[in-house]
Amino acid sequence: MxxxxxxxxxxxxxxxxxxxxxxxxxxxxxxxxxxxxxxxxxxxxxxxxxxxxxxxxxxxxxxxxxxxxxxxxxxxxxxxxxxxxxxxxxxxxxxxxxxxxxxxxxxxxxxxxxxxxxxxxxxxxxxxxxxxxxxxxxxxxxxxxxxxxxxxxxxxxxxxxEDPGDSPEPTAAPKKEFQLKVRLSTGKDLRLSASMGDSIGQLKKQLQAQEDIDTAHQRWFFSGKLLTDKTRLQDTKIQKDFVIQVIVNPQAPIN
Known part of the structure; x- marks a missing residue:
């Protein structure tokens, strides 16, 4: 200046x-x-x-x-x-x-x-x-x-x-697992490790791995209602000692 x-x-x-x-x-x-x-x-x-x-x-x-x-x-x-x-x-x-x-x-x-x-x-x-x-x-x-x-x-x-991608991911709440009672239409009873956040689709895959039953051949029922793959156990209001019925029909796959 x-x-x-x-x-x-x-x-x-x-x-x-x-x-x-x-x-x-x-x-x-x-x-x-x-x-x-x-x-x-x-x-x-x-x-x-x-x-x-x-x-x-x-x-x-x-x-x-x-x-x-x-x-x-x-x-x-x-x-x-x-x-x-x-x-x-x-x-x-x-x-x-x-x-x-x-x-x-x-x-x-x-x-x-x-x-x-x-x-x-x-x-x-x-x-x-x-x-x-x-x-x-x-x-x-x-x-x-x-x-x-x-x-x-x-x-x-x-x-x-900050970039949201740089932020640490929130720690997931630990799952509280329990033994879910499942009764097959063949007359066999078994137990699956499950949590209330699991979906029926996830449990079908677990059953397939355990009993070699294709997920397409499984139909799950609780209290007389058909459970879809997206249904979660917490939505069914199932309790610890309740039993879920599984109809196995290998001749008629469920789409």
Whole structure:
């Protein structure tokens, strides 16, 4: 940006009265007025002008803002790091940038007194009591983006930004198995290891493996109702000692 020539701490008019009055005001915590001379480029020439800049104490309230997109803490940190890595390379003095960064860290830790001490120690002037716009003692202007001072109101947790495929799968509840009593139409009784979450189709396959009876030749009944392959034991409301009837008909396969 344009070059800057400097500023005077006090108006030089009426040295005695003005200086003593200024010291009294500072002792009472009043705001200071500083004279800043700056130069800014125009289309043809650089215009020089002087103005009075009010130096206010650093405000405790953090700015509230909303990001254009929901931002995670990691994305916010990367955005801040990018700013601090690049901003000092273009304008301003490195020691002032370092002081501003230290002040923002102190504010992030809610240490307002330390932040104010850092600003005062570096002779940084705050016209509006905020680090969004400030000046060093040479009149150079520094501007900090709002995301360096406070997180957005739509900040989201890191978990929300993770790939669902990376999340650990919930541990399946252990099955409570029991011995299911099955009575074949051939007159044979047997028991199958089952759980209430098993389907009739799964139990048919178990019966096939145990007795070599094709699943297409099995028809399962309970309380006089035909049980389909998708029916689960928990839907039948069967209890531990109940018996399921299985009709075996190898001559007429059930589709």
């Amino acid at each position: 344009g070059g800057c020539v400097g500023r005077e701490r006090e108006d030089t008019q009426d040295h005695g009265a003005s200086r003593s009055s200024g010291r009294a005001h500072r002792k009472r915590g009043r705001h200071k007025w500083t004279r800043v001379t700056s130069c800014y480029p125009s289309t043809s020439t650089e215009k020089m002008y002087a103005h009075y800049c009010r130096n206010e104490p650093l405000k405790k309230d953090k700015p509230k803002w909303k990001s254009d997109y929901p931002m995670t803490e990691g994305q916010l940190r990367s955005k801040r790091d990018e700013f601090w890595d690049t901003a000092p390379a273009f304008e301003g003095r490195k020691e002032i940038w370092d002081a501003l960064k230290a002040a923002t860290v102190a504010l992030e830790c809610n240490d307002h007194e330390l932040a104010q001490a850092i600003v005062d120690g570096a002779s940084i002037t705050l016209p509006h009591g905020s680090l969004t716009e400030c000046y060093d003692e040479l009149g150079s202007r520094y501007q900090l983006p709002v995301y360096c001072l406070a997180p957005p109101v739509n900040l989201i947790s890191e978990r929300s930004d």
